[in-house]
Amino acid sequence: TVGDLEGKAAIVTGASSGIGEATAEMLAEAGASVALAARREDELEQLADRIEENGGEALVVPTDVTDGDQVDALVDETVETFGSLDILVNNAGVMLLERLDEADTDNLRQMVEVNLLGLMDATHSALPYMQKQGEGHIVNISSVAGRKAMAGGSGYNATKFGVNGFTEALRQEVSGEDFIRTTLIEPGYVDTELAEHIPDDEAQEQTKEALEQMDALEAEDIARTIAFAVGQPAHVDVNEILVRPTEQE
Numbered sequence: 001t002v003g004d005l006e007g008k009a010a011i012v013t014g015a016s017s018g019i020g021e022a023t024a025e026m027l028a029e030a031g032a033s034v035a036l037a038a039r040r041e042d043e044l045e046q047l048a049d050r051i052e053e054n055g056g057e058a059l060v061v062p063t064d065v066t067d068g069d070q071v072d073a074l075v076d077e078t079v080e081t082f083g084s085l086d087i088l089v090n091n092a093g094v095m096l097l098e099r100l101d102e103a104d105t106d107n108l109r110q111m112v113e114v115n116l117l118g119l120m121d122a123t124h125s126a127l128p129y130m131q132k133q134g135e136g137h138i139v140n141i142s143s144v145a146g147r148k149a150m151a152g153g154s155g156y157n158a159t160k161f162g163v164n165g166f167t168e169a170l171r172q173e174v175s176g177e178d179f180i181r182t183t184l185i186e187p188g189y190v191d192t193e194l195a196e197h198i199p200d201d202e203a204q205e206q207t208k209e210a211l212e213q214m215d216a217l218e219a220e221d222i223a224r225t226i227a228f229a230v231g232q233p234a235h236v237d238v239n240e241i242l243v244r245p246t247e248q249e
């Protein structure tokens, strides 16, 4: 709710569309200063304008999360500008669904580099600041695909299962002494641009049909879930939330 995150500084990766955009907007509404990271600078600028018009504070940092130097610079610039880093939402992701026997290995690499390595790098860069503060919150966007494997999703499933394992191991490493929280968010079907980039035509069509046929989640539904987790008092760590549209099997 409004004011809950007053004085907190957050980074949201993949803030140029979908879940990341909605999340950045909602965290800003709750009072957080928000660094907006993604590759499309124009989209980030428009979002920053909207946040500022509503009285919030935003910082645009064009970032490709597959580039370790850019990720380090994102974290440094956020801390320099806002004076702290309290929340990192690792949301940037791509879903390049293809059967493995038809897959372009560049697509497999891209998914690992964005969904998994990008998330690990950003977390690695943010941790020292959070450890120094003695507090922090890492929110990793996984998926139902991080718990349930499906034919046609081997590469995507591998990255999201990876995110789940990484997050739980990290929780055990940094929750106790460092007082750093980790939250894993696992959405089902959300109506965003994600499906637009699916390289396999049939898989793209199937995904879009599924989205159309059900009352799918909106990006705001997931943003609200994230805002709930990060809005808890510091001694409460919401470890994992799985959210499906009611109609999803």
Ligand code: NDP
Binding pocket: 013, 014, 015, 016, 017, 018, 019, 020, 037, 038, 039, 040, 041, 063, 064, 065, 066, 091, 092, 093, 094, 095, 114, 115, 141, 142, 143, 144, 186, 187, 188, 189, 190, 191, 192, 193, 194, 195, 219
């Ligand atoms: P969108 O396609 O709308 O958003 C993806 C975001 O990731 C964009 O802002 C994009 O920005 C960013 N991104 C992609 N590649 C990079 C990169 N190399 N560096 C920085 N940013 C990058 O989809 P969603 O909002 O749906 O996806 C957000 C997350 O939610 C993903 O991790 C996805 O796997 C997950 N998810 C989505 C579900 C759904 O049904 N939609 C279900 C479950 C999980 P840009 O192109 O400007 O760089």
